[in-house]
Amino acid sequence: MLTYIARRLLTLIPMVIVISFLIYLGLELTPGDAVSHMIPPDAYGSMDEDRLQELRESLGLGKPFLVRYWIWISGVLQGDFGYSLAGGVPISKIFLDRLPATLELSIAALLISTVLGSILGTISALTRGSLTDQSLTVVGMLGVSIPEFFFGLVAILIFALNLEWLPVGGRTLPGYDSFWDRLPHLVMPAMVLSIMMTAGVMRYARSSMLDALSRDFIRTARSKGMPEWRVNILHGFRVALTPVIVLIGFRLPVLIGGSVIIEQVFQWPGIGKEFVSAVRSQDYPLVMMVALFSVLAVLVASLIVDLLTAIIDPRVRLGD
């Protein structure tokens, strides 16, 4: 098991290096750089261009592309993630600041959607063809058909501004130290973020459950006189669970991606919000690290999925 994990992780390295090179190259091809973004356009007309050029040089932006890439990648490989160009903040600090927020949001959404999605999907499968099933299917479809930022805006309008039940946004306020203090802030973004995924999980759980229920061992279990709940849950759901977990695992990085928009809507101080502003201000080192981090998240998630599958389904052997 451990050697398997180690090997999988090792194969990630060339992949990550190639990807980082491609991103670096891509950003290199775009006009402008972080320095030009430090100046508001309204003020640009009267700035001293020579001074800015000096700043470029001092930030190392004047060096040839490959040299910069080399400096950057060797730094990263030694654990030095570099500094954000705009404010000189160590990227590791930005990550430490933002990552918990994004993880908190993603995991909350993941939990909501997993629990809700698998329960609803199972209900839907068990009542196949009924009105419940059909309504759940349509509602689920509706869930994946409404732009999530739009959902978020309407939710803010209703729950924060009209009903005043929940805060409009943000993650915390001064003095809100415990998780429970902050919980009201988390509710809306997590719910909205989880909508799409709940619908996805539900749909998937339904078909996975239907598939499991159509299998022979379900008939065997019934033929043994097992009660329905045991047939459905212990035999059906347990088997249906594997593909659902696989789906959820693959969704985790998607969630990190999906939170980009939700973080904007709800002023959630996470990685996604940081990424958008880094992209806008061409803060290469930061863009690179966020992109790489998300790639790593995808790759590691797929590894975790493999491990989880192996734990859940005894038939699966990890490839040697």
Next chain:
Amino acid sequence: MNKLLRTSAIAIIAAQVAGGVSAQAINESELSDPRVRQAIAYAIDMETIAETLFEGAAIPALGLTSDANNYPEGMNSYSYDPDKARELLAEAGWDGSRTLDMVYYYPDQLTADFMAVVQAQLGDVGIDMTYRLLEGDVGAQISGVPDDPVNGPSVVDWDILYGARAAIANQEYFNRFAEGEMPTVPTVDALVPLVESVNATVNPAVQRAGFQEMEGIINENVYILPLYYQQLYIFESDRINRNGAPYGNEQYNYNFDVVNWTVEPNEDGELVAYTNGAPMQFFELPWQNLGIWVHSRYAFDTILEADGTLTPIGGELAETYEVIDDGMTFTFTLKDDLKWHDGTPITAADVKWSIEAAAQAPITHPVVSTTLSRIEGAEALASGDADGMSGVTIDGNTVTIKFAVLDPNVLLTFSQFAPLPMAYFEGTDPLQIQQNEFWQKPIGSGPFMIEEARMNEFTTLVPFPDYHGGVAKIEQIIALPSADGDANLIRNAAAFRADFGYTKNATDVPSLEEMEHMTVRPVNIPYTRMFWINQFPRG
């Protein structure tokens, strides 16, 4: 206030222009023909746009500066007149075969809507126009100057730029008309000496005469088409009481006496006020955007103090100050017992170091940077021949600054200039001063000190007990990271999470005005939105 400005403008335009326009193209570009530019001016119904689209939150512009005292008699208001526009186009031989490429750099919806309206109005007189948002390196795309200052070809790749000039000194509006500085206008010989003259005097009368003459020439030829004056809107919830403190240009530092403000206690009996402008990743050097952010407003004091219109009115950190030698020497004495927020004394050495660092920092505000670059020894410092400026000398609490070149804005500069504690910047290259970790939680000199800074979440400020102007009455200021023109500002305000702040975004104004707990006050600021019409042929 809004009305007042408008009527004064109308009074002036009542007189007819006495023409002296060379009514023909001066190079291959049709846009170098003043009649075409005038036609554009006539084609745009700015009055109606200001009233409807901007819902009154814009004042149609007459000159580049918004101060009617700078206008000569007989300014042409180019009131909406599509027939006149068509006539001028016909005269100029405009055949409609050219589609103008309009660019802009504000990503908001209102700007896009404004562009759509302008497109329709230009189309109405026979000028086809498409518009696009500039991306990437905006600065480079709008500031390139042609090698040949008459025939071009132009370096910038567009026909019209919609942008703005936000200035604290009137000279900023005109300085680019100096020889070979303007990306869009072939050098206008008549303007070159005028630009020089307004920069070389501290005499307001001389400056005004220069501004009037320049405004007249630009207005007549539509070298730049001023569209409207942006106002700034201060909003304030009914919890806040300014206790008589004035309102002014919130983008810059002015005396708004925050020490004496009070706020209604919250449920816990604490005097907590919310505002916006907290940092997202780091606190910005207060030398760039001089008064926008929460820290530059509350945590840093400037040498001098300005009123709401940014006219210097006295000392802030300085006890006394003086301009002597016909403006070539500026000297001031710091108050006694000034302290940084960490309790260490603010010294004249801190000030000298700050002046020298600001002169070298790449992103210092242009007006400040121009003033500092005219100090004796600035060039030697810039070229690396000297470690400091020979023109800045200190004696106890007194700082004396000698200028090599006369600067008209010395007092203005020092009313906006906040010194930093040099102890934290040892070994820092001034070029990378913004990259210093100091900016994660700066130590300032103002009435409030930063208590907690959680980037992208909030910043809290508490009164500085050793403040030279007394201890502030509000017990805590909580700043959220929303900003001017950010949709979140309105959401926070609606959710009672913004007790005071400002916006320049016309879309925000009606929203804020509709909130029962909110009062919105428009403030006239020097901020003109305009079209730069590219009069060089495109390469």
Next chain:
Amino acid sequence: MEMGNDVALSVRNLKTYIYTNNRCNRALDGVSFEIRQGKTLCIVGESGCGKSVTAASIMQLLPTLSRIEDGEITYHGPDGPVRIDALERDGAKMRAIRGKEIAMIFQDPMTALNPVYSIGFQIKEMLRYHTSLGRKDRHSKAIDLLRSMGIPLPERRVDEYPHLYSGGMRQRAMIAIAMSCNPRILIADEPTTALDVTIQAQIFELMDTLKRENGTAIMLITHDMGVVAELADDVAVMYMGNIVEAGPVGKVLRKPVHPYTRALLDSIPVLGRGKDQEIKAIPGQTPDPYNRPTGCQFADRCAYRVSACDEMPPETMVADDHRVMCWRYQEFMADAAE
């Protein structure tokens, strides 16, 4: 047919229809038979003839989109007769019968066992619901069962998952599950189709032993006439939802009275008859189940067809233990006698 005391289960005029794809498939169209204690009833027929539906009807394990339209299924248990067809499909009463009174083993042991639970779990689950054994007793009983099914090292294998078992072992495990509560009836739905021939023999031997030792009634569904000859006491031949001929194995195999039985027997090689035996395929194809002939289902393929065959023939007793569904069985018998 006489109704002896040894009858474990009787089925009378059973009609089961399947309603998938918005169509109606009359999978069982009036089926009657009995299963006797300590005896083996073999149900034979081509695939799709309704053998498995019969088994599923008895166990009430029909697919969702199907129902028993008509007829009676009566289980003659120790507490008196129970009308299975009237029980709620997955209700408590039905569940008490399943596994405990009537157990079933399935065609494909590869898929009939739940892959995510150990074999032991799947046996003990059964014991937990149908016996009052404690946890430890259940475990040792599971091991005993596996051992008695001839599984080597049962102490270790009891905790293994099905994918580690070979096909034959899985079917033994399946039988172990089925036999764990000493059911009075064992229904085996083609239990060896998916297995090697050598394994088949072992499995059947095992079943035969169980029948003899426990007196279990067995209903064996198969399409293999060789198996029938080997194991059956009684035989029922099914074709398109009807039992066309039923009787003791000796009579049905040796002297079939239905043309279909004959055709079925002719279409398979019989061990011991040598290489020269004539094998005749049954002409034509089975009709579309959604578009059945109105009369005798076999008519289209039958050499004895007459116009009367357009109507459904009644069940006719040839002897007191031998019945047939054919208008012309007498002609057929006469021909066969020649």
Next chain:
Amino acid sequence: MTDATVTRPRTRRDAQFDRIRDREAKLAGTTQRKGRFLSKFLNNRLAVIGFAIFAVICLMSLFAPLIAQHDPMSPNLRAIAKPPSAEHWFGTDKTGRDIFARVLYGGRVSILVGLGSALLSALIGVIIGVYSGYVGGWLDWIAMRISEIFMSFPQIILVLLLVAILGQSLVNLIVIFTLTGWGGIYRMARARMLSIREEEYVQALRSFGLGPARIAYKHMLPNALGPIMVNITLSTAAFILQEAGLSFLGLGVPLSIPTWGNILNAAQDLRVLEQNWWIWLPVGATISLFVLSVNFIGDGLRDATDPSQQG
């Protein structure tokens, strides 16, 4: 006959079964069978509804110039943010443009972006996937590695990166969606090919001496079309939603072009959200309906083409 004393209680299903049985009894003997695919698709009520909505929205957008009474681009400063009326069915926006016309014309662009990108990525994915799946070799290896690179990004991150690199424009957006979307279809097509490759008819074709391209595209591809079509519908839905999401971030199609996302973006203004429902509700509903209809179609296609799903 069933003994009345021992009948089970009737359920909703029984009624349904009775209906089917009675109908069958009536139809006995007659045959009328549509193609299995079509009949299954038509039997899926949601898929038919979806297709109807899809068709209506597409046709209305296509014939926007005939249907819309107003120019979607021409502002009217004297009729700003007017609620729906006989003149303006969906009211007017903040510059007095007719929202109904904008939604129709916006549909053209949004559908072009969504459907166009989905079709393009399917085209690329299928061309490469089918060939490399059948032939294998270095081409397969390279395509696989490239797709791995694309697919190891969360989609939105990759899209944002590419927007930053390529810049904002309509064409770029289609290119970006295509770049991010082809990988999935490629992998699916490839996997289908790998399994079909082992089937006997393919071996037979090969023994006839047919070229690999002909076998792959002419004979194998049709057998993989079902899942590909499903994938196209799902991508279309996803791209249309992403277009709207990018507009929200200010990184979508330039605001000078009306698209559904750009129109809906007005809802970011709290006042519009609270007071001018007609500015965002019709377009929000249109996006959702359209995406919903595409999803219904996809679902119907999936059921209709999946042989394992009976009933």
